[in-house]
Amino acid sequence: MPLNAMPDAPASGATKARILDAAESLFMAHGFEATSLRAITASADVNLAAVHYHFGSKEELFQSVLARRLDPMNRARLELLARLESEAAPSPLPCERVLTAFLSPALTLARDPARGGKDFLRLLGRAYADPAPFIRHFLAEQYGVTIARFKAAFARALPHLPARELSWRLHFIMGALSYTLAGTDALKLIAELNPHDTANDEVLLRRLAPFLLAGLTAPLPDPSTVTRSLRGESARRRRAAPAARKPV
Amino acid sequence: MPLNAMPDAPASGATKARILDAAESLFMAHGFEATSLRAITASADVNLAAVHYHFGSKEELFQSVLARRLDPMNRARLELLARLESEAAPSPLPCERVLTAFLSPALTLARDPARGGKDFLRLLGRAYADPAPFIRHFLAEQYGVTIARFKAAFARALPHLPARELSWRLHFIMGALSYTLAGTDALKLIAELNPHDTANDEVLLRRLAPFLLAGLTAPLPDPSTVTRSLRGESARRRRAAPAARKPV
DNA sequence: GTACGATTCAAACAAACGTTTGAATCGTAC
DNA sequence: GTACGATTCAAACGTTTGTTTGAATCGTAC
Numbered sequence A, B: 001m002p003l004n005a006m007p008d009a010p011a012s013g014a015t016k017a018r019i020l021d022a023a024e025s026l027f028m029a030h031g032f033e034a035t036s037l038r039a040i041t042a043s044a045d046v047n048l049a050a051v052h053y054h055f056g057s058k059e060e061l062f063q064s065v066l067a068r069r070l071d072p073m074n075r076a077r078l079e080l081l082a083r084l085e086s087e088a089a090p091s092p093l094p095c096e097r098v099l100t101a102f103l104s105p106a107l108t109l110a111r112d113p114a115r116g117g118k119d120f121l122r123l124l125g126r127a128y129a130d131p132a133p134f135i136r137h138f139l140a141e142q143y144g145v146t147i148a149r150f151k152a153a154f155a156r157a158l159p160h161l162p163a164r165e166l167s168w169r170l171h172f173i174m175g176a177l178s179y180t181l182a183g184t185d186a187l188k189l190i191a192e193l194n195p196h197d198t199a200n201d202e203v204l205l206r207r208l209a210p211f212l213l214a215g216l217t218a219p220l221p222d223p224s225t226v227t228r229s230l231r232g233e234s235a236r237r238r239r240a241a242p243a244a245r246k247p248v
Numbered sequence C: 001g002t003a004c005g006a007t008t009c010a011a012a013c014a015a016a017c018g019t020t021t022g023a024a025t026c027g028t029a030c
Numbered sequence D: 001g002t003a004c005g006a007t008t009c010a011a012a013c014g015t016t017t018g019t020t021t022g023a024a025t026c027g028t029a030c
Helices: A013-031 A037-044 A050-054 A058-088 A095-110 A117-128 A134-157 A163-182 A195-199 A201-216 A233-242 B016-032 B039-045 B050-054 B056-086 B095-110 B117-128 B133-159 B163-182 B186-192 B195-199 B201-216 B234-240
Strands: none
Touching: A013 A037, A013 A058, A013 A117, A037 A050, A037 A058, A058 A095, A058 A134, A058 B195, A095 A117, A095 A134, A095 A163, A095 A201, A095 B195, A117 A134, A117 B163, A134 A163, A134 B050, A134 B186, A163 B201, A195 B201, A201 B201, A233 B039, A233 B050, B016 B050, B016 B056, B016 B117, B039 B050, B039 B056, B050 B195, B056 B095, B056 B117, B056 B133, B095 B117, B095 B133, B095 B163, B095 B201, B117 B163, B163 B201
């Protein structure tokens, strides 16, 4: 009898893939430490030892879960950036299009080739905030060249921006992006974001992009602007010369 | 012999505080799940059972660690906002000063009353991304009124911005802030941010504020702007009508 | 059918976990 | 000094953890 090529057969050779799917979902929901291998293998309906047979350890499983989708996403980012740059040549690619090249592959992934796209992005958002060395090393290796490439593209688009300022702003962008992707129900903290919005990642990124672009192209900070009113001497100055305030 | 009031005595009544300090540091470094009570009590040099005697459980200890600094910080935020608003009355408080009222107490905390200020902010950044129910419930209760209050202040400063758009942008702000505060060495991913920068939180927030302000006051998103080039038809349009691009 | 590498399985491993217990100790009021 | 509540302590509780083992099973080539 033909045992192979059955679409929903649990005993097919897809044990490895089923472990990856279950692990992705559970790691996303509870984090790396709080997810046990027994919970994963039970959810995937495979034997406990299968994880070590196919992946070697829990940490390697986690890295495989990330790499399965991160790898193609970063490749798509680099390819899209190269394509847009060659189209715009010889003039440098404008800032908002570099940003598009960075965000849109994430959007495509969120819209889910196969299943788990959104779960994965939330997992990725969590991984960014995890200080575990094996996670940080993995992300650094996986993201290093991509970030460097985009940083160079942004530097060309924003020649007036000092390199260190650009580094910080890319850091802020990664923060807003990963936090948004992590999509904890901290949303409910803020307000009446209806379920429609949270479900539609395209709407989400269409709102995120202008926000990030504005921050990226913001004027350079003025040393006296932000921390001025914090020491308690703002009352008199505020009333005396309100027009002296900088239009940040 | 006078056993009390010794500054560095390990046997003083400060057992509870020593547990809080050690827990704050270790929770920051390894997260909630990956930090064991045995590691905490060993670091604090107290008996293992002291945690349950003084706090009841590991989860309640975690909440106490957060509340010890979050409570005063949010109170300072609300008081500063009220002070600035009353100074600006009857005109509404401008956007950048509402943002200042939100950020500067975090800066003050980072500059460390006593010790552990920076460790705590990194811990808080991690907690934002943690989906554990008891953490989310705690943060929602702790932050609910503060966020609502600031949202109202921002709404007065930005009357043209739809309420839902404002909610999203506050969400992005929380993301960039918490990710920055979490301060994982993802910094090293991006670039040559020298140690001086990462050590100086004032510099950090002075760079974060203009970024966030620009995003907050960005023009409303244009439906066709962001996702346009993502489908693959951008080449012809880009060359044909470059002037049609919106100056987002 | 027989042999063999790849895979799955039930069972057990030692270690670490959060939590509980009950006695020992401390500080203070009588 | 005696009594008492608050606190500390060593030890053990039962569970769960990641990992390992060795035999059973499968799929395929001879």
